[in-house]
Amino acid sequence: MSEAATQKGFLGMIERTGNKLPDPVFLFFWLIAGLVVISIVASLVGWSAVHPTEIDEATGAPRIISAVSLLSAENIQRLWVDMPTTFTHFHPLGYVLVVMLGAGVAERAGLFGTAMRGAVRYAPKALLTPFVVLVGMMGNLAADAAYVVLIPLAGIVFHAAGRHPVAGIAASFAGVSGGFSANLLPGQLDALLFGITEAAVETVFGDFTANIAGNWYFIAAMTFVFLPVIWYVTDKMIEPRLGTWDPARAGHAPVGEQTDAPLTDGERKGLRWAGLAMLAVVALWLFFTYGPGTPLIDEDATPEARWSPFYRSLVAAFFLLFLLAGWAYGKGAGVIANHRDLVQMMSGAMEDLAYYLVLAFAAAHFVAMFSWSNLGLILAVNGADVLGSSGLPAWALLAAIIIVSGILNLFVGSASAKWALLSPVLVPMLMLLGITPEMATAAYRVGDSATNIITPLMVYFPLILIFCQRWQKDFGLGSLAATMLPYSIGLMVVGLALTIGWVVLDLPLGPGAQVFMDMPVAETPVS
Template sequence: MKQAGTQKGILGRIERAGNALPDPVFLFLWLIVGLVALSVIASLVGWQALHPTEIDEATGTSRLISATSLLSGDNIRRLWVDMPTTFTHFHPLGYVLVVMLGAGVAERSGLFGAAMRGAVRHAPKALLTPFVTLVGMLGNLAADAAYVVLIPLAGIVFHAAGRHPVAGIAAAFAGTSGGFSANLLPGQLDALLFGITEAAVETVFGDFTANIAGNWYFIAAMTFVFLPVIWFVTDRMIEPRLGTFDPSRAGNAPTGGNPDKELTPAERKGLKMAGLAVLAVCAMWAFFTFGPDTPLIDEDASAEARLTPFYQSLVAGFFLLFLLAGWAYGKAAGAINDHRDLVKMMAGAMEDLAYYLVLAFVAAHFVAMFAWSNLGLILAVNGADFLSGLGLPAWALLTAIILVSALLNLFVGSASAKWALLAPVLVPMLMLLGLSPEMATAAYRVGDGATNIITPLMVYFPLILIFCQRWQADFGLGSLAATMLPYSVGLMASGLLLTIGWVVLDLPLGPGAGVFIEAPGALSQNTPAGAR
């Protein structure tokens, strides 16, 4: 295996450029420094824009917004005095912490691992590729478990079926990482991304409540679109190129071990109990929604807003679903003996989020300071003004966002870090053009997933390489990138077509979420010269 930074060609350039970037935490710190300098310059030259929704009572016209220096006395005081509030009020933080409290139990009790093993091991041989792919996409609800359980298991299962094990690893990696945003249910990623979207909207337009089910229909459609793409690439392109598996070229190929073992009677019982727990939570939410007093429906609200409490409750719903399913599995399978084990698992989930908390701290301040400077609003208004003048159709704008997200993903692996960087400008700008925050988030997700599987900077890329080398000792970094490139092209092309078709047909993205919204305010035709 070549060492980092020694690859040639475009892979080598990508690897070296990415390695030269700082850790995302320090990337945001440097961005804050640049933001401060830009705010000072913008304040001195008088950058301005007309607020799209607020009216100046004295003049009866749109209120003029000017760039504000982050080194002004008010902003310096706000930075130090409000630092705890800035951090704790960062919307993704609460969403992710709540969901992960439950998901941590489901993962540590063994529920996620057993469910994936049970699903893949007994898949019909003729449908092995789509089974592995689908479990990989659904396994994103299990976060890291899909990488460490499903992907090595896929190699073992393919080998047992007389197929090339590296093809199984590639299919599982494409489903888990390339189809990162595709799923049949919203989950942790939805909570994370929509929390950032909510913060981005509020920097310009004030109070906004994100609906974490706002991409539900879209990501479900992605699942069914990506599945045949990965199936075709695996069976028609990758496996024929790999040829017949040669055991003499293997490294330390596994001959059994934990990932491949049959489910025990206790694990089977645990899965049944977990299924009952899932049904119980779904029944409880249905009762709260349609039962007496309908607590999750606001009967006094307008037709469009009646289900707002239901959408807002989904974070708690997923927390409870993962928690109770994990607890039920753990008790039946013997992984949880008493309530102390349950508490330890929840605490362990919080330990895993230690790095995320550090990243969230700096990202929260970057987003907040962007709002304090008014630069986000000015860039959004003028960007929307410029794009409106070009007359580009909505699908063309979203295509550009997908391509930019995919390119940025080659250098910055964290989905939350990239969206925290892009959302404060992109979301308000698209809203001013009549595109919903949910549509902006969906477009970002398409671009973010497609290039996950070809960048050596993806955190699990070296691990996937090791899995491949167990079956083919001379399988290098370039081999893995070349193997995954057809998947990346296929996912990007199909994701773009899905997005364009969705916009053209104006389909709902999720419950209560559409592609288009009424623009918050008309673009000014006489924007002051300093705003251009």
Template sequence: MSSTPAVSADPQTGFLGWIERVGNKLPDPVFLFFYLIGGLIAVSLIAAGLDWSALHPTATGEDGAPLVIAAESLLSAANIQRLWVEMPTTFTHFHPLGYVLVVMLGAGVAERTGLFSTAMRAAVRNASTTWLTPVVALVAMMGNLAADAAYVVLIPLAAVIYYAAGRHPIAGIAASFAGVSGGFSANLLPGQLDALLFGITEEAVEALVPTWDANIAGNWYFIAAMVFVAIPVIWYVTDKVIEPRLGGYVPEGDHADDPDADQEITADERKGLRWAGLATLAVVGVWAFLTLGPGTPLIDEAASPEARLSPFYRSLVAGFLVLFLAAGWAYGVAVGVVESHRDIVKMMSGAMEDLAYYLVLAFAAAHFVAMFAWSNLGLITAVHGANALEQMALPTPLLLMLIVVFTGVINLFVGSASAKWALLAPVLVPMLMLVGISPEMTTAAYRVGDGATNIITPLMVYFPLILIFCQRWQKEFGLGSLAALMVPYSFGLLIVGLALVGVWVAFEIPLGPGATVEYVLPSAPTAP
């Protein structure tokens, strides 16, 4: 086989170079929120001075007249007092914080026992050469349930497996990176990301409807469909575009990304996977019994038909905690890494340590979101924005597609999914609710744009790590080489994502259990 020279590009030139230069000048997301809070305070002063206001779309005053929402200065005595007195409450009542902490207690055990890693290895190592790419893409997207493990385990493993199959190892890296990061929201099951995003969505919705509760399965059907539209894109781009462009691979240097990456699945690990599967079925059985069995504790029999399953949806956060914990514990016992309950406690503690940065980010984001609500700027902007959208009379599919593209562009500069959604949700969610689009549909549109451009921005936190994986196989592979390699995936995923949004809205397909595309605001005032 002949070697094809690495694609060389100066990462400081061209459009991607401009993205890198501009993005590198942005502060850390934590301080980005603090700077935004400073700007928000200034805008609130101006808006209050100009008497900026809007009519509340659902609430009325004591006399029955429409309630006027007036902009409030964040430097008023009441808001200054609220900031300092309610700081602990503002932080601890930030919805995403509780959702993420609860799910990660279980996911941390599943990751630390090795369940996620072994499951990914078992899924891809025996795939045939013909089906290797779609299998890798599927496992990569499912691997997002394992958070960081999908990046650090599956991507280098894919390179080893492609090389062993006589294919270009960097094509394996590209396919798995496209699945893990480009298909960031695509999955057959809801997971940690759903808990995180819907926590932020709930915060945004409560500006209009304080009684609205998030359902972390609200995008389940949509993200499952994303899997099936993303796999053909990754398959075609890898096998027909990227691998022919890379040419034949000639070994150079040390290729062993991880001496154990392609090791056989041991008898203990196979036993662990079986035990984990049984534990998973047991947890599913328990939740089915609680929903359908005597007393139906997870069904509100007294509620209206559309609200009867609300307790079940709200229980899914705890459900994923129990599922990951039970499966991880069963696997750990089988392979010998869990000898007593003390090991489980240590693993859960380790998972919380991994969330240290997220806690700091959540503190800053919680105060930005809360202060945005105190100023009334988000709701006023949403009302006026909704009126403008109604006058423009854009078809709903086109409107949501524009949001997908907008999110994809913003993603080039602000990589964190939670940070971006915390910035956008307070305006986008209420604004689209006012024109009849559900919070779940807005969240789904955001997720499409957020994933598609992850793989072409050097600001994505794992981009340097992926570059290192490539350089272990091809030493002169550069930042521009990686960005250029992933551009076809990005455009392909964006195009099919836009088409999926259009089809979903046109046919009004449910986004998940109890989650519809359209939304009708309550006709009567609601109270917290």
């Protein structure tokens, strides 16, 4: 497809507009520059708000929060003196680094790729589509491996079953990317997003510990709701539209064809060992939770807080789970010879995070400076007042957040970058309306997932196009976008319905996580 052709129509407009945006790292730096200007103006005009929780000790009245210029002497000093602390205390940083130390071993040893190969290769033919989709959604625990291993493999498996290979690629892409937040288990994405949520809460309400299992029930429900939608769209809409695959239209040899080979004895042995290692970690955490002394349960705390140590330990649990399972697989499959190989794999995982570290540096300073200026709190309080007086129910507010997130996703592909931009205002604002940080995060995830598969700005979109073109050489950018659009619409509709139903029924989002909370109010000073 020619460059000119890709620039036509609505998708062409999105592509042209998105390509003009700077890299997310520099986007944050430009936002910081704009934030400095806004803080100066807000300070000069005396923009302020009544703090929702704090009392002025001198007057006994709720404390007034005023906008502070980021060029004040105090904030300039903070910027330069606290720069290392601002970066290293950015909550998502620690969460992601710890989890990826383990996940990097599992990925490099081949555990994720082999597990996905085995699952898809031996799927029952009658249930091939839902099996591919489910493995794709579960494959998000493996991060990038799902894109580069599972999606091309799905095309090969569909072809072997006598079906159109592009339909397999589309179904797998919809599962991996459209179902980006759907999963039966929390994983790396939960650690990343809830780290940002934690930072957003603390800009207004002080110390807060995120529960990375706070969306567990919700994302599991997303899995069961999204799966039949993708199944229906694939079998009833996309595959009939594609018709019968014609080998004469194929490009060069399909990428990843060798990945359809049967599992070797070593790979099977590695999977068995990995399974035993995972069971051992689960057993260890059960022992820590229910064994002598119950170190992961605070017996002296209130019923709501007694599980806090367990939730806070989940980052370490996922680190150990991925690390030991990857190590066991590597030993069984003959990939890891000694401890030096293990250390090298962990080092490689950190190398892969080089770009994320740069992005985190910029995002950390944006979030911190937003807090220093008091603009986040002022926007949250005033926004909550406007929304509260509007009379809109909670489900309508969250539906609006889903739609806005989905639209923004067309232009800014990174899930963490968008949430770092939105959360400093959205999370405190919704808390002031009685909606928990966990619910705000869940709503964002629905919108972020649904439009991943239709924006050319998603980093893997060109790669998926190449996968398709190896089976159908005239398959262009417009063809891929048109193929994925029904999935995107379907996922957005059912995601909105799921969220609205969840809020109306007031169902728990995860262990210890609810939809609603008591609205923060200023406490009466002690006489």
